[in-house]
Amino acid sequence: MQPNLRPITRETTDVSSAPGDSNADLHRHQESVPLPHGNRADVRKLSFWYGKTQALKEVNLPVVDRKVTALIGPSGCGKSTLLRCFNRMHDLYPGNRYDGEIRLYPEDENLVAIDPGLVRLRIGMVFQKPNPFPKSIYANVAAGLEVRGIKKRSVLDERVERALRHAALWDEVKDRLNGSAYGLSGGQQQRLCIARALAPEPEMILFDEPTSALDPLATAKIEDLVQQLAGEVTILIVTHNMQQASRISDFTAFMLMGEMVEYGNTDQVFTAPEDPRTDQYITGRFG
C-alpha cells in the first residue's frame, strides 16, 4: 500500500531505544522470537460479572502471537466483555469482578490480577466508534507517547510519522498535522485512532467492531490495515461481520451466551465447524 511503509521489526527497535525513550524495555519481548508457546496470551477459565450478572462463563481462548484472532457471535454473547478484560477496561466501573486467568506471555503473568495501568501500557485498544481527542492530529497520535513520559520533540515527530504511515494515513494528513482531529472523515478518524494505538508500539491491539460505523470503502481500508499489522503485533478483533472475520483473521473464536463454543483455524471454523451451533450461526440460521 504505502511504498514507504516500514514494518515494526528489528530496525525500528533501534529508534525506540533512542535516548529520551523510556519505553524501549516495554517492547523488548517483541524481539524474543519465537514465543515459547506461540501464544501471546491464554485465557483460562475466565468468568466475569457485571455486578450480579455473569457475562462470561469459564471462557478459554488462546491468542496466537502476531496473528489475527477474531471473536464472533450473536449480539450480547459477551464478545466486547471478553475483549475489554484484556485491557482491564472493566476496572473503570464499580462492581465488576473477574475470576480465572488471562496468562500473558512471555512473562507468564495473570493479566487480570496485576495493576490495570501496567496492562494498558502494553495492550492498546481501538473502539467501535472513532473517539479521537478534541485536539490536533499530531497531539492525538503523540498522546500515548506522552503518557509514557516521552517528551523529546524529535522522538515524538519521528514516531508520530511512523505511526501515521503505518495506519496508512500519513499522506492524507501530513499537511495538516496541527489541524483538529474532528476535521477528518469517520474512516480517517478511525485510522487516526489506530495510529494512536500503534504509536507506543503495544504488544497487542484490541479492536471492538472497528468498522461498524464506517462505509464499505473505509471498511476495506481498515481491513487491509489489520492484515498488514498482523505479523508485527498480536491482534484480537471483535466483529459482527462474518465475511470480515473470514477475510482478515487467522483464528476464529465463536461465543454464545457468555461461553466459548468453538475455537480454531478460521478456514476450519468456517468450512468444517465442529459444533453444530457454530454451523447454525455461520450459515445464518441463528442469532
Added chain:
Amino acid sequence: MEADATRVVASGVRFQRLVAANRRTDIMMASIGILVLMVASALLASVLVDLILTGWPRLINPDFYTNFPSRKPEQAGIISAMVGTALVMLVTAVVSVPLAVAAGIYLEEYAPKNWLSDIIDINVSNLAGVPSIIYGLLALGLFVYGFGLGETILTAGLVLALLILPVIIVATREAIRSIPRDLREAAYGLGADKWQTVSHYVLPAARPGILTGTIVGLARAIGEAAPVITIGALTFIAFLPPPPVQSTPPFVNFDWLTSPFTVMPIQLFNWVSRPQAEFHINAAATGVVLMVMTLAMNGLAIYIRYQLRKHQRS
C-alpha cells in the same frame, strides 16, 4: 390491486395528518417559549431603563466615577465602592476557584462511592440554597471574631468565596460528568493513569462548563449585600485601599487585604435609605453600573464558552 392502491393513499393521508399535528405542537411550544422569554426580558429591560432614566444625570457625569462618597449628593461618587468590589471579587475568585474545582474533581473522580460521599454530595447541593445572610453570620463569628480578621476586604472576599463555593463545585462536577465515556476510555486505553486522564483530557474538555459556573458564581457574589453588611462593611469610605502593586521591591503589597472597604451593593443600599431624593438618583446610577458589570460578566462567560467550543470542535 385497487384495494392496495387505496390503502397507500389512505396511509399517505394519515401521515399528512400526523405531520400536521406534530407541526402544530412545535409551533405551540415555540410560541409559549417566546412569550415567556419576552415577558422576562421585558421585565429586566424595564428595570434597567427605569434605573437609567432616573440615574441619567449622574451616569453621564465623569465625576460620579472618580469621586468618593460625600454628604452632598451632587458630589458623591462611587470610586471607593468600585475599587472595593473589584478587590473583594479578586479575593473571592482566587480563594474559591481553586478550592471548588479541586473539590469538584475529587468528588467526581476520586471519592469512593459510599455513605460518606453521599452525605457530602447532599450537603454541597444544600449549601447552594442556604440564605446568604447565614454565611454573613458565620463569617462574623469565624473570620471577624474567631480569627480576628476584622471588617476587611479579606473577610468579605472569604465570605463571598464560601457563598459561591457550592455553585462552582456543582458546575465543575456537572461539567466533568458530561464528558463522554468514549473520551475517558480512549485515555485510559492508552495507559494513562487517573491524574493524566483527568488533567490532560477530562479537565480541558470540561473547561467551558467550569468557567461558566465560575462566572455565574462571581456574578452572584458581586451583587450580594447581606453577608457583607453582616460582617460590618462600612458605608462611608473616603479613601482607597493601599494599591496591590508598588514601584519598590517586592513590588506587590498585601496591605489592601486588611483595609476597610465598601462595595457597590452597600453603597447603593446606603443611598436608597437616605431621605433626600437626590441620593436616590445616585442609587439608581449605581444600580445601572452594577447591572452592567453583571451583564458584562455573563457576556464574558458566553464568549469564553463559545471560543472554547469553537476551538475544540472545528
